[in-house]
Amino acid sequence: MIEIKDLHKSYKMGSNSLHVLKGINFSVEDGELVAIMGSSGSGKSTLLNILGMLDELDEGSYTLDGVPIKNMNETKAAQYRNKFLGFVFQSFNLINYKTAAENVALPLYYQKVGRKERQEKALKYLEQVGLREWAGHLPSELSGGQKQRVAIARAMAAEPKVLLADEPTGALDSKTSYEVMDLIQKINDAGNTILIVTHEPDIAKMCKRIVHLKDGIIIEDEKITQVRAAQYVQ
Amino acid sequence: MFSRDNWKEIFETIQKNKLRTFLSGFTVALGILIFVVLFGMGNGLINTFDDFFGDDATNVLYVFPGRTTIPYKGYKSNRTIEFDNSDLVDIEKNLAMFVEYTTPRITRSGLVKYKNESNNYTTRAVGPAHQYAEKTIMMKGRYLNNEDIKNRTKYVVIGRLVEQDLFGSNNSIGEYIDVAGIAFKVIGVFQDEGGDNEERLIYMPYTTRQLIEKNTDKIDQFIVGFKPEIGYVGAMALDKSLNRFIKEKKHISPEDQNGFFIRNVADQLKQNQQFARVLQIIVAFVAFGTIIAGIIGISNIMVFVVKERTKELGIRKALGATPRSVISSILLESVFITTISGFIGMILGIAILNFMGDKLKDYFITNPFIDMTMAISATVLLILFGAIAGYIPAKRAAEIKPIVALRDE
Structure with missing residues (x-):
């Protein structure tokens, strides 16, 4: 699904340049649930941003579902993001003046799906995350866990090939974190490919594979036995 | 770009951001209102002026007799003509x-x-x-x-x-x-x-x-x-x-200025016309200034609006909004608001002018009016500049990488 070869990325900081990713080789198969771990500054978020086409790579190659991602203009990148990728952010990034259902329907709007179908799909995905009765509420009326579940529903609504989550539990308490992880595991069980950036070991253990990043290179890449989040959720 | 769906999205955004809508609408409406009223009152001033000087024919010379002051051809001075x-x-x-x-x-x-x-x-x-x-x-x-x-x-x-x-x-x-x-x-x-x-x-x-x-x-x-x-x-x-x-x-010396007098209205007319032209220039200047102020106002608001929406635009881009759709939604929204409020301001201004009528005659403003073409073109100008002023920050916002926009708090 994802194929990365010899990826380099550096940021210019005035006259200096900060070499963040120093040759990443990495691939993800269909249906995997991967945790990318590392301390702060290890380059894990940068990697995720490049994977998500939110940022550009300097060197190397990136192939997503057989499509080489390079030299993309903004319009093309936007179309690919819309078609291939779903995002879940640490700070939820819901649009605050839109209701839960409208937020979920937004990626479908950019896919030019009809209004009626958008609403139906939005409700269907809200149902999946258990928030159907909250469809008409604004984000400000939802708890953190609920917001993140709306964000997950939004990411899923576009039916992406890969779901990218950047510290999805970073702003949540552990109980809510486990609920969100339970949801993510269920989505993965349904066959979706998911990448999670996290620095919390217990969250990482709930994935099927952990990639450790340090100083811009992968130091460890192991398949693990998944811990089910459901056991922590009453 | 003009599909029903896009408009619905824009209407929702307008409805749910009342302060923003009000601010930009108010600026434009006020700008046009002041422009129309000022320009109309300037015209009223010119009307008063025309009333003062326009009642007599201007293609006439008035000739009055006088007394000579220079002796000439055997006639004494101080002779009554x-x-x-x-x-x-x-x-x-x-x-x-x-x-x-x-x-x-x-x-x-x-x-x-x-x-x-x-x-x-x-x-x-x-x-x-x-x-x-x-x-x-x-x-x-x-x-x-x-x-x-x-x-x-x-x-x-x-x-x-x-x-x-x-x-x-x-x-x-x-x-x-x-x-x-x-x-x-x-x-x-x-x-x-x-x-x-x-x-x-x-x-x-x-x-x-x-x-x-x-x-x-x-x-x-x-x-x-x-x-x-x-x-x-x-x-x-x-x-x-x-x-x-x-x-x-009448045998008056060519040098004698007092034998008789000619009042030339044409000369006066020219002065009057010059005065009227100066009035018109002042009025145009003030009106132009108002429009400029309006343009600056709407530009500021557009910059503010785009700045305020940076994060939202970043989210939209992450969800698959193309730069084109970002720009067009901002522009359509601003043009829609400025058009509606611009014409509201214009109609209000014209209503005020009509209401004034001759009530301000004591202040030298008679029957203030504004040319419909003038009012409409000023409104269109403001809408156009509002769109241009919105386009620049909108384009910049659309070019920001989503990751930068998302970091914006």
């Missing part, structure tokens, strides 16, 4: 290429009586052409004609207020009034835009006046109407020729 009927005939003959008409004007005043009503009025003994020089408008009856001059008829044309004073609401045409002891028949009633004084005048044939005054042929002063097509330059040339002609005929 007098004009008579033959002077007018000579002028019409000699300056025929300039002159359209001439008319004497002999001004007297006296007690005028009708039944029990009486009052003092100024009478002017004139020729038929005087109607054009004074732009006298006939309300009823007729003005003096050449037959009246020839037959020295005892006919008068009276002003609207004279009729009102003497006759009240009764008809005056055909009635006889007593002017300084002689009975005259009223043949017409006139009005004049020059104000009340002009409508308290009584006109009679100059030949009748001359007959009353011992059958003289003297005239006090006279008016020369020239052909409008000779223009300002022609009027100045006529002024000079007339001056030379009269001096020669």
